[in-house]
Amino acid sequence: MIKQNKLSFSRLAIYATLLAACAVYLVPLIVMLLTSFKTPEDIRSGNLLSWPDVITAIGWVKAWDSLGGFFWNSVKITVPAVLISTLLGALNGYVLAMWRFKGSQLFFGLLLFGCFLPFQVVLLPASFTLGKLGLANTTSGLVLVHLVYGIAFTTLFFRNYYVSVPDALVRAARLDGAGFFTIFGRILLPMSVPIIMVCLIWQFTQIWNDFLFGVVFASGDTQPITVALNNLVNTSTGTKEYNVDMAAAMIAGLPTLVVYVLAGKYFLRGLTAGAVKG
The missing domain is CATH 1.20.1070 (Rhopdopsin 7-helix transmembrane proteins)
Incomplete structure (x- = not known):
């Protein structure tokens, strides 16, 4: 008792x-x-925690009028960068885990090294490359930068996940005549939902919340919502409208919150998968 x-x-x-x-x-x-x-x-x-005397959505309306276009810029940047980097990371992880080749460990080591490079190191090389490609100050340029920077992380996640898959499963598929893409598309991808969700959440959070790449590689109407939010909060004429600033911050943060709510249950499961083997 x-x-x-x-x-x-x-x-x-x-x-x-x-x-x-x-x-x-x-x-x-x-x-x-x-x-x-x-x-x-x-x-x-009033005070910070007091209930509004008059509930009004005028702050949200003004915030959306200021950030609406930049919100869709972030969508145009984030969605393709997340999807493409996840797909390429899955292919890279599949090759490194199941189709070893000469120099594969060196290749994986270089990708792993790329995960630890700070953003500031790639600013000048990336600016030079985007200028040569004619993608400077464009949303396509930001997609390319986030795609290249994110592949190292997604490859690491998928490689560590796929090394936990029994080798006998892949060998049996090869004996049955399954090729490279058949094994990948029909056997491994259906098993990869947890790690796919990890990569989607990780990449979405990193890209949507990015400020440095957005302020360096974009300007004017091509900027993402994080840069526009900073400009809105730090620029004011007349009386400071804190209701607009708070509504703008909520608008900028809601997509990440929605992604975590919808896919968060897979996050820990995917991170711990493959943690023992490999």
Whole structure:
């Protein structure tokens, strides 16, 4: 009986700690959400956690008017870069795990080295390359930069996932006459849903939230939403409209939140898959 009471108390303490941690993390979100629906007068007269006297969506309307075009720029940049880098990473990981060739370990080591290169190192070479290709200050140029930079990460994820697949499965498929793409498309890809979700979440988060590449490689109407948000928050005439700033920040952050909610259950499963073998 005493042991059972100790377990109940321990569980209660764990739940209380978790709830307190959730509250701490949710306070900034609550403040942003409440502020975005307040009027400027309400913001100046009340406190951060007070309920709006008059609920209005004018802050959201103004924020979307300022960021709407840049929001779709980020969509045009993020979606193709995420999908292509994930597909190429899957192919690279498949080759490195199942079709070893001379120099494959060196190739994998170079890709692994690419994961640790800071963004600042590639700014000048990437600018030179985009200029030569005629892609400077374009959304296509940003897609190319994110695609090249992301392949190292997706290859690493898929390679570590595929080395956990039994070799006998692939050998049996080869004996049955299955070729390179048949094994990849009909055997490995259907098994790769967890790691695909990891790559989608990882790449989407990295690319959507990127500021450095966006501010360096884009200008004017081709900038992503992160750069536009920074310009909006740091540029004001007259009275500062904090409701617009908070609504703009919510608009910029919502896509990443939606992706995590929809695919987050696969994230940990995919990261831990292949962690023992290889």
